Amino acid sequence: MEAPDVEIRRSLRRRRTVTAFRENGRIVVCLPSRLSKAEERRWVQVMLDRLAAQEKRRRPSDEALLARAGDLSRKHLGGRAVPSSVRWSSTQRARWGSCTPSDGSIRLSSRLQGLPTWVIDYVLVHELAHLLVNDHGPEFWALVGAYPRAERARGFLDGYSHAAGAAPAGEDDESAEDNESDEDGSSPDASGDEGDAA
Ligand SMILES: [Zn+2]
Numbered sequence: 001m002e003a004p005d006v007e008i009r010r011s012l013r014r015r016r017t018v019t020a021f022r023e024n025g026r027i028v029v030c031l032p033s034r035l036s037k038a039e040e041r042r043w044v045q046v047m048l049d050r051l052a053a054q055e056k057r058r059r060p061s062d063e064a065l066l067a068r069a070g071d072l073s074r075k076h077l078g079g080r081a082v083p084s085s086v087r088w089s090s091t092q093r094a095r096w097g098s099c100t101p102s103d104g105s106i107r108l109s110s111r112l113q114g115l116p117t118w119v120i121d122y123v124l125v126h127e128l129a130h131l132l133v134n135d136h137g138p139e140f141w142a143l144v145g146a147y148p149r150a151e152r153a154r155g156f157l158d159g160y161s162h163a164a165g166a167a168p169a170g171e172d173d174e175s176a177e178d179n180e181s182d183e184d185g186s187s188p189d190a191s192g193d194e195g196d197a198a
Contacts, residue, residue, distance in 0.1 A: 004048065008031060011031070018031055022051075058115065069086045072128060072147070077146065082104060086106045087108070089110060093111075095109060097123045104131060106131075121147070122150055122153030122154070
C-alpha cells in the first residue's frame with residue numbers, strides 16, 4: 001500500500017477533538033496544537049486507520065452489495081425482489097444504476113463509491129423495485145417510497161451530479177425523473193431488457 005499524502009493541521013482553538021478527512025487528493029488530519037510529536041504520530045495513525053475503515057464500509061465488495069440488496073428487499077419490498085447479482089460498473093457515466101429484470105442482475109455506477117451508505121441503499125432499492133416494475137409509474141414510486149430516505153437520496157444525487165458536472169441536466173436519468181414532463185415510461189426501459197437508472 002502506498003503511503004498516503006497527509007497534511008497535519010494544528011489548531012490552537014481545537015482542544016480535544018481530532019478529525020481527518022480527504023481534501024483535494026490528500027488526507028488532512030486536524031489536531032490540537034498542544035500534542036507532543038509522539039502523540040501526533042499516534043493520532044495520525046489512529047485517524048488514518050479509522051478513515052480507511054470508514055471508506056471500506058462505503059465501498060463494499062460485490063458480494064457485500066448482493067447481501068445488502070437482499071436485506072433491503074426483505075426490509076422494504078417484502079423480499080419480493082430477488083437479485084441474482086449486484087456488481088459495480090465503471091462504464092455507467094450517466095446512470096447511477098441499472099438492472100436486467102430477465103436475469104435479476106443489478107449494476108451500480110462506481111461513481112457511487114464513497115457516497116453515504118443511505119444514498120447507495122436508495123439506488124439499490126430503486127433497482128430492486130425495477131426488478132418488479134419496469135417503468136416509473138405510480139406503482140414503481142410506491143415501492144421505492146417504502147425506503148424512508150428515498151426523497152432525500154434523490155435530492156442528494158441530483159445535487160451531487162450538478163456539483164460534479166457529471167452530466168448535463170436531461171442526460172442524467174435521475175434529474176430527468178424530477179422533471180414531470182420527461183420521457184419516463186416511454187424510453188429507456190422500453191428499449192430492451194436493460195432497466196434504467198436510479
Ligand atoms: Zn429508474
